[in-house]
Amino acid sequence: MGEKVLMKGNEAIGEAAVSAGCRHFFGYPITPQSELPAYLAKKMPLVGGVFLQAESEISAINMVYGAACAGVRVMTSSSSPGVSLKQEGISYLAGAELPVLVCNVQRAGPGLGTIQPSQADYFQAVKGGGHGDYRLITLSPSSVQEIIDLIRLGFDLADKYKTPAMFLADGMLGQLMEPVDLGEYKSEIKEKPWALSGCEGRAKNTVTSIWINPEEMERHNIHLQEKYAEIKKNEQRWENFHFDDEAEFLVVAHGSMARIAKSAVIKAREEGIKASLIRPITLWPFPENAFSSLKSLKKILVVEMNMGQMVEDVRLVVNGRIPVEFFGRAGGMFPTVEQTLGKIRGLIK
Amino acid sequence: MHEELIIAGFGGQGVLLIGQMIAYAGLAENKHVLWMPAYGPETRGGFANCTVMVSDKELYSPVTTSPSSVIVMNLPSLDKFERSVEEGGLIVVNKSLVNREVFRGDIDKVVVPATEIATELGNVKAANMVALGAYIERRKTVKFETLINLLPKIFKGKEKLIPLNEKALIQGAEFVKNL
Structure with a gap:
């Protein structure tokens, strides 16, 4: 047990991501999660990481795709309308089997809605917000301490199953301040031999979500479903x-x-x-x-x-x-x- | 001990800050604490309020509709929260900016001219600390010394403000002692 500190939910997401070895963040501000990019804008340069405010949510999610291809731990965050914008990219990430963490600090919708808390993006997260037969590991925290624990878990599960994960919080949790124990956490990031790390002394790696041949496309879909069945068997919490x-x-x-x-x-x-x-x-x-x-x-x-x-x-x-x-x-x-x-x-x- | 407190006022009166101070102090005393701001679309001004809970027990709901205490720094906040205070609870009113009586007869009332006291001390902005001192003296949610010990942490980088804020806290507490 370490010493407890008071932390706001949105800041805890950022702190936990850094402790989990995430050194790449791409996002675009939106209430009620803006404390998170603000926190990482300060923190990332101190730990040798990259914080980049993209020109839109769509470019942010595609930057996330690029960084994930290179094999690094990467995260983006937004709130409901912004997460809708990211859906095309999320479908591509699922298709290309790229491990990333997407945070949604939900606000009320539909449409531009309002900035107050909501859980109305449940369907979007768990039923497939983008196109195609895919699933997102979706984690729902209930306290600031659990934000810390589940952000770390989210990165680990995404890596383990080579799949994007969704961290689904809401404006109330994002603004809530509670004591947290950051603990003596050390992330163990495994090698990613599939990553596009510069092709020297090894066979060529390909990361793609396009399979023109329908037989191959179906085989890929079956492979994805087998993976989802495995997740369903092992990861219910x-x-x-x-x-x-x-x-x-x-x-x-x-x-x-x-x-x-x-x-x-x-x-x-x-x-x-x-x-x-x-x-x-x-x-x-x-x-x-x-x-x-x-x-x-x-x-x-x-x-x-x-x-x-x-x-x-x-x-x-x-x-x-x-x-x-x-x-x-x-x-x-x-x-x-x-x-x-x-x-x-x-x-x- | 289980306290559910709402602190309300204008944006800029420092109601969020004194709420955080109570949460920090509760944590320093190994209690369960949480702090949550009511947030709106304004970047500055408007109304501000926050909920603070300090308890010996684990805290669940972070929102309350019947707080055990309320601190109101202005009239609209009194109008909004007076009715919600739990029976037998406490209301602390900044008399300087509230030109009416508290109607409720079933709650404890501390009416303190916080803005005036702060102005006399040389800085109107310390009215929040006067109200905090008065609240803590009456309710004893956390120890007064714990709050004083927090000041260097709260005003890190603005150390010259510590003596003023310490005086404001003490004046608030003294006012209640002399009631």
Whole structure:
């Protein structure tokens, strides 16, 4: 255990990325994540890294593509409208099997929307925001400490599976300041023999997402799907909160929303309601294993800062075994502890 | 101990800073802490407020709709947050910029002329420290000495401001002691 320091969520993303060996950042400012590029603009020159403010989100994601080809750890970040702009590049990264970390500190949409927090980019992150059959490892932090831990994990998983990963936070977490323990972390970055590192004394490497021949294109798709199946098997992560053999009601929430929902679950338990919570940490792969046994559960309530997105994945995995209800607010508004508690009470009827 | 505090005022009154100081002090005393600003599209001016939580227990929701304490540095902030204070909670009011009484009869009230006291000390900008001193003296969320010990860290590179801010903190606390 190291000494705890207070850090803002957006700055923690930057600090964690540097500690994970990321020395290349390309981005374009947008609220509510601008503290992150501001932090890295100061920090990268001190550690011999590259910080570059591109002329747009689209050029930033293509710079990320280039750096990833060269085999370095690279990150970009933005907020919802900016992440929409990056989608073409993300599809190319998935097709070319390039390990990068893309951060989305979500704000409310659709369109230019507003700068207040939201979880409305869940579909975009986990269902494929760009074209083609691809998946993004998607990580959802719930505290500033977890931002540190999941940024490091995100780089490791991206490298391990040679695939882009999405770090899906929101404006509330980006602005939140909490104590963190940076620990004695040492990133172990493995060799990337496939990288375009200058072709001397070895065979030529090619990184591409174009496969003109449909037979080859299909083979590549099958290869990608096998990789995604492996990720789904190995990398599901979630947190159980008071989810024991006696729990009758289950709340499912992720990220900031899970923090608010936990407070509501504690209050419900004080009232004698056998409430519990599952917090998905990997949104893709969705933690299906968390729901393998519904134990004594009677009903599930999914709470989100959107109009109902993750609830579809919960319903898929529950598959009609018990009722799944939904409560959400949108547009930068979010369910309060009291409103969530009211919905938990409503499950009893 | 579990404190959920909202501090509100105009942008530039230093409400975010004193909120961070309480969070730093809570951390120094090994408590669970968090600080969260309400953020808007303005770069300067407008209204500013932040939520600070200090607790012996793990903190979950970072937002509160019924704070145990509120510090208001101006009238619009009193209008906005007076009703939300939890029953039996505390409200600290900067009397210098609030020309009405606090209506609530079920909460503790500390009415301090923070802006006037700061002006007498030579810098109107220290009104936030006066309010902070008054709040801590009444609520004891963190130790007064912990706040004083933080000043060199908070004013790193602006050390000449430390004596003024220390005096403002002390004056705020003294005002409450003499109530």
